[in-house]
Amino acid sequence: MVKKETNSIHVPDAPHRPGDEPKFDEWSYKPEDLELLRIDCSVEDAEKHANGLVRVLNDNHEAKGEWDPKLNSDELILGLEHMLRMRIFDERMMKMQRTGKLSFYMRSFGEEAVAIAQTMALKNEDWLFPTYRQPGAQFVRGRDMVSMICHCIGNEEDNVKGRQMPVHYTFREGRYISVSSPVGTQFSQAVGVALASKYKQLDEVTITWIGDGASAEGDYHYALNFASIFKAPVILNVVNNQWAISTHSNFASKNQNFAIRGIPYGIPSVRVDGNDFLALYSVTKWARERAGKDLGPTHIEVLTYRAGAHSSSDDPSRYRPKDSNSFWPGGDPIERLKLHLIGKNDWSEKLHEELEHRIDAEVMEAYKEAVKFGDLANGPYPSSDAIFTEVYEEPPWHLLEQWDEMKRWRDE
Numbered sequence: 108m109v110k111k112e113t114n115s116i117h118v119p120d121a122p123h124r125p126g127d128e129p130k131f132d133e134w135s136y137k138p139e140d141l142e143l144l145r146i147d148c149s150v151e152d153a154e155k156h157a158n159g160l161v162r163v164l165n166d167n168h169e170a171k172g173e174w175d176p177k178l179n180s181d182e183l184i185l186g187l188e189h190m191l192r193m194r195i196f197d198e199r200m201m202k203m204q205r206t207g208k209l210s211f212y213m214r215s216f217g218e219e220a221v222a223i224a225q226t227m228a229l230k231n232e233d234w235l236f237p238t239y240r241q242p243g244a245q246f247v248r249g250r251d252m253v254s255m256i257c258h259c260i261g262n263e264e265d266n267v268k269g270r271q272m273p274v275h276y277t278f279r280e281g282r283y284i285s286v287s288s289p290v291g292t293q294f295s296q297a298v299g300v301a302l303a304s305k306y307k308q309l310d311e312v313t314i315t316w317i318g319d320g321a322s323a324e325g326d327y328h329y330a331l332n333f334a335s336i337f338k339a340p341v342i343l344n345v346v347n348n349q350w351a352i353s354t355h356s357n358f359a360s361k362n363q364n365f366a367i368r369g370i371p372y373g374i375p376s377v378r379v380d381g382n383d384f385l386a387l388y389s390v391t392k393w394a395r396e397r398a399g400k401d402l403g404p405t406h407i408e409v410l411t412y413r414a415g416a417h418s419s420s421d422d423p424s425r426y427r428p429k430d431s432n433s434f435w436p437g438g439d440p441i442e443r444l445k446l447h448l449i450g451k452n453d454w455s456e457k458l459h460e461e462l463e464h465r466i467d468a469e470v471m472e473a474y475k476e477a478v479k480f481g482d483l484a485n486g487p488y489p490s491s492d493a494i495f496t497e498v499y500e501e502p503p504w505h506l507l508e509q510w511d512e513m514k515r516w517r518d519e
């Protein structure tokens with residue numbers, strides 16, 4: 108066997124590490140750069156949008172360009188309120204986790220606009236296939252905060268009876284499908300549900316999200332292929348927040364533009380500023396209209412930044428510069444929408460502060476209500492029988508055997 112001199116495998120390194128100045132390319136994209144696409148656009152028509160970045164809010168927080176969805180102030184204030192609710196809820200839940208009241212937690216910090224703007228752009232009968240980074244969609248669909256907290260605690264009122272990790276919500280009434288711990292599985296399931304709606308001739312669209320890291324999995328590619336071939340009414344989002352726990356997005360894709368990966372599959376693809384509420388809303392509404400008119404799937408890269416830790420078990424200061432989020436060219440989604448509204452004289456710092464206080468009280472109230480159904484340290488918890496019930500209509504013999512064994516051990 109003849110060995111070559113250079114046979115090492117190329118392993119990409121992150122662009123910045125602890126102690127470095129965070130390195131982000133400056134954005135030259137302006138809201139006026141990209142025209143509104145026709146809903147029946149060809150894949151080629153969208154190439155410019157996949158290579159560029161759809162924005163509506165400019166650097167002075169004014170809404171500009173053809174993608175401005177022209178939402179009225181009530182709709183914008185509602186969006187701002189949902190985002191603020193998500194952030195305050197997350198902060199409170201993290202404190203609960205740190206004081207031993209929750210076992211684990213994951214925040215949407217810096218990415219609040221994604222699920223909230225995108226879900227607001229849909230119809231209520233549309234199906235949501237989220238990851239753990241889109242719980243905000245539930246606020247849009249009217250989920251009661253007490254039941255969300257009961258799930259995170261895993262107490263007796265947890266609607267999934269402790270079978271899932273915290274933040275892996277299921278909200279049937281809101282068509283918010285169970286979050287899957289094995290990342291990526293939701294992508295191809297979403298395409299299947301979209302095809303079922305089409306087969307049943309229902310005016311229902313499916314939206315799904317996958318992270319930059321998980322988009323390196325096969326599920327992502329199967330989903331795009333199926334969606335394209337069968338013209339599924341589905342909106343396929345890759346949320347590129349630059350990190351998959353401690354792994355930079357350059358590990359998931361050699362090409363750092365994730366949007367254009369939809370083009371060879373024949374799917375119109377767009378890249379959007381994920382911290383721009385208006386741009387996200389607009390692109391999603393456009394994609395919803397395409398799907399609703401049977402024009403097929405849309406693939407969207409949502410360009411954003413994971414401002415906080417991956418989860419309560421993670422310490423990002425070990426692998427990326429501290430406060431790197433403050434260098435992100437897309438800024439903060441809440442601050443940007445707030446300044447936009449203030450600029451239009453529809454909002455003020457005072458109203459903002461009052462809203463923060465009101466939501467903070469709402470979260471505390473909900474937490475106190477939730478622990479009445481059991482806390483992590485003392486229970487009551489869902490019965491251990493729930494491991495065996497409600498999975499199979501008729502549990503198979505080997506599970507019945509295990510169930511008996513568990514009862515013997517438990518009741519001894």
Ligand SMILES: Cc1ncc(C[n+]2csc(CCOP(=O)(O)OP(=O)(O)O)c2C)c(N)n1
Nearest residue numbers: 240288289290318319320321348350351352
């Ligand atoms: C199939 C699978 N592999 C690995 C993991 C462990 N894991 C959980 S989240 C995560 C990172 C996912 O990153 P990304 O897809 O970018 O989503 P983000 O957390 O950034 O929103 C990993 C590796 C998992 N849950 N499932």
Ligand SMILES: [Mg+2]
Nearest residue numbers: 318319350351
């Ligand atoms: Mg990621």
